[in-house]
Amino acid sequence: MAILQTKNLTFRYPEEKENALSGVTLTVEPGEFVVIAGASGSGKTTLLRLLKREIAPYGKKTGDVLFDGIPQEEMEERDSVSGIGFVFQNPESQIVADRVMHELAFGMESLGLSNGEMGRRIAEITGYFGIGDLVRREVHDLSGGEKQMLNLASVLVMRPKLLLLDEPTAQLDPIAASNFLSTLKKLNLETGITVILTEHRLEEALPIADRLVLMDQGHAVFDGRPEEAARFFETAPDHPMKDGLPTAMRLFGNDAAMEGLPCPLSVRDGRAFLRERYGNEVRSLVKDAGEEEKTPEKTAGKEETAAVELDRVWFRYEKESRDVLREASLKIRKGEHFAILGGNGEGKSTALRIISGLVKPYRGSARLFGRKTTELKGPELYGKILAMLPQDPKTVFLKKTLKDDLTDVLLKNGESKEKAGEKVRSVAEELGLASLFDRHPYDLSGGEQEKAALAKALLKDPEILLLDEPTKGLDAAFKKELSGMIRKLTSNGVTVVTVTHDVEFAAVSADRLTFLFDGGFREGAAPETFFSENVFYTTAASRISRDHYDRAVTVESVERLMELNERKRAE
Amino acid sequence: MRRFDEYHPAVLLAYYVSVLLFSMFTVHPLVILFSFTGAVSYLFAIDRKRRVLKDLWFYLFLFLLIAAANPLVSHNGVTPLFFLNGQAVTLESLLYGVVLAFMLSAVLAWFGSFNRVVTSEKILFLLGKVSPKLSIVLSSALRFLPLLRRKAGEIRSAGKAVGLYASESWWGRVRSGLSAVSALVTWSLEQAVETGVSMKARGFRLKGRTHFSAFRFSGKDLAVLIFILAADAIVFTALGTGSLQFAFYPRIALEAPGVLAVISLAALLLLFLLPAVLEIGENIKWRYYRRKI
Numbered sequence: 001m002a003i004l005q006t007k008n009l010t011f012r013y014p015e016e017k018e019n020a021l022s023g024v025t026l027t028v029e030p031g032e033f034v035v036i037a038g039a040s041g042s043g044k045t046t047l048l049r050l051l052k053r054e055i056a057p058y059g060k061k062t063g064d065v066l067f068d069g070i071p072q073e074e075m076e077e078r079d080s081v082s083g084i085g086f087v088f089q090n091p092e093s094q095i096v097a098d099r100v101m102h103e104l105a106f107g108m109e110s111l112g113l114s115n116g117e118m119g120r121r122i123a124e125i126t127g128y129f130g131i132g133d134l135v136r137r138e139v140h141d142l143s144g145g146e147k148q149m150l151n152l153a154s155v156l157v158m159r160p161k162l163l164l165l166d167e168p169t170a171q172l173d174p175i176a177a178s179n180f181l182s183t184l185k186k187l188n189l190e191t192g193i194t195v196i197l198t199e200h201r202l203e204e205a206l207p208i209a210d211r212l213v214l215m216d217q218g219h220a221v222f223d224g225r226p227e228e229a230a231r232f233f234e235t236a237p238d239h240p241m242k243d244g245l246p247t248a249m250r251l252f253g254n255d256a257a258m259e260g261l262p263c264p265l266s267v268r269d270g271r272a273f274l275r276e277r278y279g280n281e282v283r284s285l286v287k288d289a290g291e292e293e294k295t296p297e298k299t300a301g302k303e304e305t306a307a308v309e310l311d312r313v314w315f316r317y318e319k320e321s322r323d324v325l326r327e328a329s330l331k332i333r334k335g336e337h338f339a340i341l342g343g344n345g346e347g348k349s350t351a352l353r354i355i356s357g358l359v360k361p362y363r364g365s366a367r368l369f370g371r372k373t374t375e376l377k378g379p380e381l382y383g384k385i386l387a388m389l390p391q392d393p394k395t396v397f398l399k400k401t402l403k404d405d406l407t408d409v410l411l412k413n414g415e416s417k418e419k420a421g422e423k424v425r426s427v428a429e430e431l432g433l434a435s436l437f438d439r440h441p442y443d444l445s446g447g448e449q450e451k452a453a454l455a456k457a458l459l460k461d462p463e464i465l466l467l468d469e470p471t472k473g474l475d476a477a478f479k480k481e482l483s484g485m486i487r488k489l490t491s492n493g494v495t496v497v498t499v500t501h502d503v504e505f506a507a508v509s510a511d512r513l514t515f516l517f518d519g520g521f522r523e524g525a526a527p528e529t530f531f532s533e534n535v536f537y538t539t540a541a542s543r544i545s546r547d548h549y550d551r552a553v554t555v556e557s558v559e560r561l562m563e564l565n566e567r568k569r570a571e
Numbered sequence: 572m573r574r575f576d577e578y579h580p581a582v583l584l585a586y587y588v589s590v591l592l593f594s595m596f597t598v599h600p601l602v603i604l605f606s607f608t609g610a611v612s613y614l615f616a617i618d619r620k621r622r623v624l625k626d627l628w629f630y631l632f633l634f635l636l637i638a639a640a641n642p643l644v645s646h647n648g649v650t651p652l653f654f655l656n657g658q659a660v661t662l663e664s665l666l667y668g669v670v671l672a673f674m675l676s677a678v679l680a681w682f683g684s685f686n687r688v689v690t691s692e693k694i695l696f697l698l699g700k701v702s703p704k705l706s707i708v709l710s711s712a713l714r715f716l717p718l719l720r721r722k723a724g725e726i727r728s729a730g731k732a733v734g735l736y737a738s739e740s741w742w743g744r745v746r747s748g749l750s751a752v753s754a755l756v757t758w759s760l761e762q763a764v765e766t767g768v769s770m771k772a773r774g775f776r777l778k779g780r781t782h783f784s785a786f787r788f789s790g791k792d793l794a795v796l797i798f799i800l801a802a803d804a805i806v807f808t809a810l811g812t813g814s815l816q817f818a819f820y821p822r823i824a825l826e827a828p829g830v831l832a833v834i835s836l837a838a839l840l841l842l843f844l845l846p847a848v849l850e851i852g853e854n855i856k857w858r859y860y861r862r863k864i
Contacts, residue, residue, distance in 0.1 A: 054771045081774035093762045094769035096707065098714035099692060105783035109703060110774030118783040140717040158773065356732045378731075388732035394758060395722070395729035398750040408750075409735060412743065442761055457733050466732070 038215030085160030145176025170473035244476035326519030342516035447478035609843030610680035641668025699782030809835035
């Protein structure tokens with residue numbers, strides 16, 4: 001019998017005109033691993049939350065949800081609480097208690113379990129997850145990845161049969177994220193627990209899923225094995241979700257689908273597919289196709305003006321702590337998009353804080369257009385020269401509506417009301433925010449918040465824009481949009497410095513990038529060079545095309561090479 | 572034996588209630604002296620000496636202040652030392668001031684070790700026995716505070732780097748400070764709503780909540796608890812019968828103490844020294860065991 005069924009589930013939020021969900025019918029068998037994908041606003045979170053009665057959103061709901069054959073409304077609260085576990089997106093806000101041990105116990109305390117039983121289950125789950133060393137710690141000392149693991153463990157101790165996870169890896173760095181996903185798969189395989197997961201990170205989630213459900217504007221437009229999704233995209237080749245698919249699937253074009261080849265999901269299968277289906281007479285876009293490599297030419301003339309320069313910078317947060325940066329030097333040219341990559345805790349954000357003058361190195365200097373940040377006064381530095389967007393865009397919102405929030409920046413700066421209004425309108429239109437003017441900034445989606453924060457930074461026309469993890473938790477469609485915005489800015493002479501974990505984004509968007517490791521920057525290079533030299537820390541497109549094509553690190557360049565080779569073959 | 576702080580929270584609670592009561596409600600110089608010695612030597616045993624000494628300087632300052640202030644305001648007593656503005660400064664009130672100063676320092680030192688020994692975890696455990704729900708509310712408050720502090724810092728620097736506080740004027744700074752606070756409040760509310768949903772998802776509304784604790788009440792806990800209660804019984808009897816009374820005014824009464832007084836003083840000495848003895852004994856044992864590693 002199906003563990004979960006929805007029958008014609010339709011839902012509308014109060015005071016909304018459109019349905020958030022329309023007629024979703026799903027059947028999930030015990031032990032299945034289901035991934036629900038869709039652009040933000042497609043209704044996947046709404047669907048997931050409707051599956052657990054306790055946290056279902058308010059609104060008008062029709063249709064049925066059955067768990068283990070019993071309609072949701074008729075379930076005992078106790079069974080519903082323990083039978084269906086839910087892990088939320090934000091690792092921070094779902095934690096209730098101050099200590100790990102107490103957090104693990106929270107759900108079991110609700111169920112009224114005895115002390116001995118709780119102790120046993122905690123011992124068991126920490127042993128299984130290998131997080132025994134965390135148990136005595138306070139939760140605020142944990143990293144994001146550890147927090148999310150804790151959240152998963154605190155749900156599992158209640159022994160659920162069905163696990164619902166709402167973009168659980170969106171706020172994690174790539175290593176913590178793949179750790180989390182492989183833990184999920186392990187759980188699914190070893191305990192047979194049913195998993196329903198909404199995800200943006202399909203690159204890693206799809207190869208481990210049994211089933212993919214694609215949501216689009218409240219409809220489940222596709223429901224089947226992940227490999228079969230290629231068929232769906234045949235009928236909708238321009239669907240925005242396509243960019244979010246694993247690279248191997250994106251390369252699997254319509255022609256191949258027609259020929260009835262199996263669709264590859266992983267890098268391994270993608271490599272095999274590429275070699276089998278496409279030749280490599282044309283190996284590189286640069287030599288053979290006569291196409292210009294964008295980077296060296298584009299930035300060659302700009303050598304003389306370093307927009308940002310770090311000169312042998314040493315930095316640590318406290319006298320007794322370790323050095324975060326050690327004789328780190330860096331030169332960023334005017335008008336380029338420069339990305340800083342690096343592992344967790346390597347000091348990427350710190351580097352950005354030093355550039356922005358928020359913290360000062362104890363040795364060495366940071367210069368903006370040749371002037372030391374220490375000599376620049378606040379109003380000039382933050383009012384004219386640079387603006388930095390923090391990781392969490394929510395931290396910059398101060399007012400109740402987006403319009404007030406944006407206008408306020410300029411009013412505070414002493415501009416007239418009319419002028420401010422005009423400027424806000426033009427920036428908002430540029431970024432496509434005008435329709436959201438009356439919304440509370442907190443009610444915007446993640447991508448919209450990022451854009452709103454960006455708008456706020458751009459109001460003062462900064463010459464240097466610093467972005468801290470701008471793609472965190474955002475979907476492929478937004479990343480593409482952001483890339484376009486950055487390109488527009490750099491072509492207008494704005495220097496953009498991005499700190500990111502997102503290699504795919506950096507490969508598409510950056511002009512040059514560098515790796516921060518052990519307190520210092522490696523030499524800056526164009527993405528094509530950087531990623532084609534790397535074997536492990538690189539884009540999926542590069543891993544798939546390695547040894548077959550040269551310097552193809554983005555899906556677009558691999559696709560173009562595939563096309564060129566096809567043409568050649570046809571000749 | 573275990574280290575003092577490893578005993579069951581209930582034992583620790585009984586202990587601290589007893590020593591604080593006895594330190595605060597008697598002015599018997601010996602009792603106060605014992606209390607002070609016990610509290611300070613335990614502090615030295617559990618903490619770095621420099622930090623304790625730093626605290627002690629503060630106590631000493633307070634100490635001198637009180638010791639000196641009492642004879643200036645209280646002119647009771649029959650043994651004048653000298654006259655100030657026509658008022659007698661008496662030996663009795665000076666000594667009383669000294670005892671008061673010792674008492675206050677002792678109580679402060681007890682609170683000092685209380686903070687380190689009775690951690691939030693133990694308080695939550697004790698509270699959980701009374702009301703599991705109250706305990707979880709306190710726990711989430713404790714969790715929220717460091718989070719709030721961090722977010723406040725983030726909001727400040729985020730606002731600064733995006734150019735929201737670029738105004739240098741006094742009024743501009745006040746306004747930007749206020750808007751940062753209001754942003755923090757909005758963020759907190761949002762956070763609280765999400766935490767609430769997570770609590771609901773894990774059955775916070777169910778009836779019959781229990782409280783988990785990793786503390787177990789063992790034989791050793793019982794032994795120490797019995798000791799504490801026995802000492803309490805003796806001392807309360809002595810207090811009740813007036814055996815532990817000590818008069819400073821009009822003159823200091825130096826009488827030979829009765830049997831009950833001697834017994835209860837001995838019990839108090841043991842009681843006050845208990846944590847330091849357990850700690851030091853355990854340190855010595857640890858040194859011995861370590862040689863075997």
